Amino acid sequence: MSIFNKIKIKKTSSDKSSSLPFISSLAELTDFKKKRAILVGNSVFVSMRNVKMDGFANFKTRSATSLINGLFIKEPGKVFFSVNSELVRGAPKNIHFAIAADAYLDWGFKTKGSAILLGGVSSETETNLQVFFFEDGILVNLEERSIQGYLSPHYSETAATLIDKLLENSPGATVAYAAPLARFNDSLKDIEYVDDRIFRYLKYIDINVNEKVQSTNIKVPVGIALLGVLIYTLALGKGWSIYQNSISDYDESIKDPIVKLAGGVGGSLIDKIEQQRFFMLQSRNQIVLAEKTSSLVNAISKIREVRITDMSVQIPASPDTPIVQEKPDIKMVISVPKSEKSALDQGKEILEVISANTGLNLRMARQGWKDVEKRRVYILEGFFHG
Amino acid sequence: MGKIGSENFIRLILAIIFASLLIVGGMKSFKVLEKKTNAQVAVTESINRWKQSYKALQGVIVEWDKTYVKSASVRDIRAIISLIDIRSMGLSADMDNLVLTSASQVKSATNIDIGLSKICLGINSENFIIKASTYPELLKGIENLAHRKDIYLGNVSIQGELASPQAKIGDFCVFLRNE
Numbered sequence: 001m002s003i004f005n006k007i008k009i010k011k012t013s014s015d016k017s018s019s020l021p022f023i024s025s026l027a028e029l030t031d032f033k034k035k036r037a038i039l040v041g042n043s044v045f046v047s048m049r050n051v052k053m054d055g056f057a058n059f060k061t062r063s064a065t066s067l068i069n070g071l072f073i074k075e076p077g078k079v080f081f082s083v084n085s086e087l088v089r090g091a092p093k094n095i096h097f098a099i100a101a102d103a104y105l106d107w108g109f110k111t112k113g114s115a116i117l118l119g120g121v122s123s124e125t126e127t128n129l130q131v132f133f134f135e136d137g138i139l140v141n142l143e144e145r146s147i148q149g150y151l152s153p154h155y156s157e158t159a160a161t162l163i164d165k166l167l168e169n170s171p172g173a174t175v176a177y178a179a180p181l182a183r184f185n186d187s188l189k190d191i192e193y194v195d196d197r198i199f200r201y202l203k204y205i206d207i208n209v210n211e212k213v214q215s216t217n218i219k220v221p222v223g224i225a226l227l228g229v230l231i232y233t234l235a236l237g238k239g240w241s242i243y244q245n246s247i248s249d250y251d252e253s254i255k256d257p258i259v260k261l262a263g264g265v266g267g268s269l270i271d272k273i274e275q276q277r278f279f280m281l282q283s284r285n286q287i288v289l290a291e292k293t294s295s296l297v298n299a300i301s302k303i304r305e306v307r308i309t310d311m312s313v314q315i316p317a318s319p320d321t322p323i324v325q326e327k328p329d330i331k332m333v334i335s336v337p338k339s340e341k342s343a344l345d346q347g348k349e350i351l352e353v354i355s356a357n358t359g360l361n362l363r364m365a366r367q368g369w370k371d372v373e374k375r376r377v378y379i380l381e382g383f384f385h386g
Numbered sequence: 387m388g389k390i391g392s393e394n395f396i397r398l399i400l401a402i403i404f405a406s407l408l409i410v411g412g413m414k415s416f417k418v419l420e421k422k423t424n425a426q427v428a429v430t431e432s433i434n435r436w437k438q439s440y441k442a443l444q445g446v447i448v449e450w451d452k453t454y455v456k457s458a459s460v461r462d463i464r465a466i467i468s469l470i471d472i473r474s475m476g477l478s479a480d481m482d483n484l485v486l487t488s489a490s491q492v493k494s495a496t497n498i499d500i501g502l503s504k505i506c507l508g509i510n511s512e513n514f515i516i517k518a519s520t521y522p523e524l525l526k527g528i529e530n531l532a533h534r535k536d537i538y539l540g541n542v543s544i545q546g547e548l549a550s551p552q553a554k555i556g557d558f559c560v561f562l563r564n565e
Contacts, residue, residue, distance in 0.1 A: 017525070032437065142477075225401040242423050243422055249427070250429060250430040253433045253437070259437070271498065272498065276450050280446075280450065286532040290528045290529040290539070290542065293528060293542050297525060297544060301565060305545060308544065308546035310543060310545055310546060312542070312543040313541060315540060335547075
């Protein structure tokens with residue numbers, strides 16, 4: 001650790017001297033031999049509002065939450081870092097600067113839930129505190145407080161009171177204080193001390209001689225590129241997982257034992273079952289057949305003297321098959337006692353009677369009668385209607 | 387403003403282009419996967435619809451199996467005779483001389499096989515002749531036959547003026563299911 005020599009800046013912490021170069025004023029840069037410096041205290045101004053402070057020049061702006069988190073949150077807000085203009089103008093050319101608060105933000109973005117971080121710098125006589133309020137990795141508020149310097153006996157006490165007050169407003173929050181603040185005494189030993197390690201990844205930049213700090217261009221391209229990569233992987237990842245889900249849905253669906261039982265999925269099976277259903281439901285002509293036969297026989301048996309020799313009933317033609325008009329549905333052979341009338345006349349009589357009794361339209365078949373001993377046999381035919 | 391390097395500017399532009407390509411590429415891949423997913427989902431959905439229809443028709447399948455006997459379980463004429471069970475309908479027939487006259491597959495109105503066989507029978511290669519003790523019983527028996535879903539009657543011919551009432555059934559068939 002010899003690179004970071006003895007600190008010429010007396011303002012930083014007491015016992016365990018921080019070996020990092022914290023600067024809070026231009027004066028401290030006069031004999032400054034190092035290549036890098038971390039700006040703290042009055043040399044910087046941090047705010048969540050874009051206010052132009054007199055004597056301060058804009059150093060950097062960043063989001064109030066981490067890059068990743070920022071993708072999911074609408075308008076997380078911004079943090080504006082400004083540095084003392086004098087310092088900017090008077091700084092040696094080859095020194096690169098960073099702001100301690102930058103690292104404080106990194107700590108806060110990583111911390112879950114509610115968190116309060118006290119940062120800043122203590123001198124012998126006064127301590128400039130910056131209080132950072134975080135919620136779920138987003139900076140929500142920023143306040144400045146001033147308490148005694150580290151040499152004062154009331155240093156820790158005042159800090160304790162302040163912390164109690166803060167906790168009143170945000171109960172259950174994680175409270176911590178960071179380098180380069182001077183350590184509190186044992187009464188506050190429960191409060192976590194965030195040490196120099198948070199400064200490890202600070203980015204140091206070259207402050208321009210002019211007020212306009214030209215710096216971040218190098219960071220921006222990388223940022224944009226990373227964003228592109230991120231979106232690509234997110235989109236791909238999202239698309240991929242949706243696809244995977246659809247495949248597993250399919251697997252689930254097809255695994256159903258019903259599918260196996262049915263021997264696979266196919267339209268023809270459903271059709272077949274439908275047709276089976278129709279077949280079973282269709283009005284059964286043969287029932288009509290049987291019923292009509294019965295009713296015919298009964299009707300005719302009531303007619304005195306008519307005897308049925310043969311009664312043939314055919315199933316009425318179904319609507320699809322072509323109706324053969326000549327073939328009658330009903331064909332009957334009856335016999336009656338021969339009367340004095342001619343066969344034809346008697347036949348007509350019989351037809352009328354039978355028609356009246358059965359409601360059927362009958363006619364005599366061709367050569368539809370003959371005499372057999374004492375009886376006359378007629379062959380009649382007819383159709384069902386509907 | 388010396389340090390606003392054209393270098394940095396170029397780097398910025400390149401980064402933006404790179405990122406845009408990735409974003410576009412990402413979107414394209416997403417779209418491809420999306421298409422595949424949609425196709426997959428469509429298939430899965432049609433499978434699910436099929437399953438719905440199939441389940442709804444389960445009742446039909448049960449009814450079908452109840453109505454018709456499996457042809458494999460009807461091994462010979464004897465089995466057919468007991469299946470018909472002519473006596474239960476108040477009729478009698480010369481079952482010892484029962485013969486098969488034809489067999490065919492039943493087709494639906496849409497001309498597809500519905501998995502049903504029609505086995506037609508006669509007595510001594512003539513029509514199927516049934517008898518009963520009285521005409522009313524004969525007629526009743528014919529009605530009973532007609533009501534059997536697994537039996538088909540094509541036409542009926544009542545023979546009158548016989549000592550013993552009888553009827554001829556032309557086209558007397560039995561339906562058996564194939565599976």
